[in-house]
Amino acid sequence: ADTPVVTIDGPGGAGKGTISRLAAQRLGWHYLDSGALYRLLAMAAQRRQIALDDERALAALARQLDIRFGTGNDDSVWCDGEEVSAFIRTEQAGSHASLVAAIPAVREALLQRQRDFCQPPGLVADGRDMGTVVFPEAPVKIFLTASAEERAERRYKQLIAKGIDVKIGDLLADIRARDERDTQRAVAPLRPAEDAYSLDTTCLSISQVLDIVINKVQERV
Ligand code: C5P
Numbered sequence: 001a002d003t004p005v006v007t008i009d010g011p012g013g014a015g016k017g018t019i020s021r022l023a024a025q026r027l028g029w030h031y032l033d034s035g036a037l038y039r040l041l042a043m044a045a046q047r048r049q050i051a052l053d054d055e056r057a058l059a060a061l062a063r064q065l066d067i068r069f070g071t072g073n074d075d076s077v078w079c080d081g082e083e084v085s086a087f088i089r090t091e092q093a094g095s096h097a098s099l100v101a102a103i104p105a106v107r108e109a110l111l112q113r114q115r116d117f118c119q120p121p122g123l124v125a126d127g128r129d130m131g132t133v134v135f136p137e138a139p140v141k142i143f144l145t146a147s148a149e150e151r152a153e154r155r156y157k158q159l160i161a162k163g164i165d166v167k168i169g170d171l172l173a174d175i176r177a178r179d180e181r182d183t184q185r186a187v188a189p190l191r192p193a194e195d196a197y198s199l200d201t202t203c204l205s206i207s208q209v210l211d212i213v214i215n216k217v218q219e220r221v
Helices: 016-027 034-047 055-064 091-100 104-115 130-134 148-161 168-184 206-220
Strands: 005-009 030-033 067-069 077-079 123-127 140-145 197-200
Touching: 005 016, 005 130, 005 206, 016 030, 016 123, 016 206, 030 034, 034 055, 034 067, 034 077, 034 091, 034 104, 034 123, 055 104, 091 168, 104 130, 123 130, 130 140, 140 206, 148 168, 197 206
Parallel strands: 005 123, 005 140, 030 123, 140 197
Antiparallel strands: 067 077
């Protein structure tokens, strides 16, 4: 429990993934992309024809699913021995993830698997409930936000850069629906931990946000 953890929570599209990955690199720490676990679970369930509201089957799958992540610069994700990062990064995979993520038994089943990522010399944990539920003792907790419009715009630029054709209005509607589901659910809803440092990134660059996060870590660890 002496291994330091930085939790980075917030709504989708606030830049958690980018910032967490860069912070982990800068610190030389491990990185947990907890959203990828929910995305993988939803994908694997569909491949097995398990319905996304079948609580028992989903919880069992969450416990035994073969999941591996690349380390360092390698952001590949492996499930059942197959590289699946392209499948789990779609908007649809995100929506499906937020359905399975609302099921208490699924969250319970993934709890220990997430804690197992906490290995020396440290961990940067990215998600919705890292500071509130999974790593409540973390010495540094950050809550990243940005306006829904700004988040839709960032997502839009990312997708267009990848050659994926999307409408910004659809992205905004999607972001609002996912925010609603993530903040209103009964179990582990999206909210800042009481001791979290909230940072609105709407008008900040990636490197500005990264510097603030690294400074917080140096202050407290
Ligand atoms: O962060 P990402 O967009 O990959 O997460 C996908 C979905 O997984 C979120 O919308 C949320 O419903 C769920 N999630 C969660 N708890 C986490 C991480 C993700 O409920 N710690």
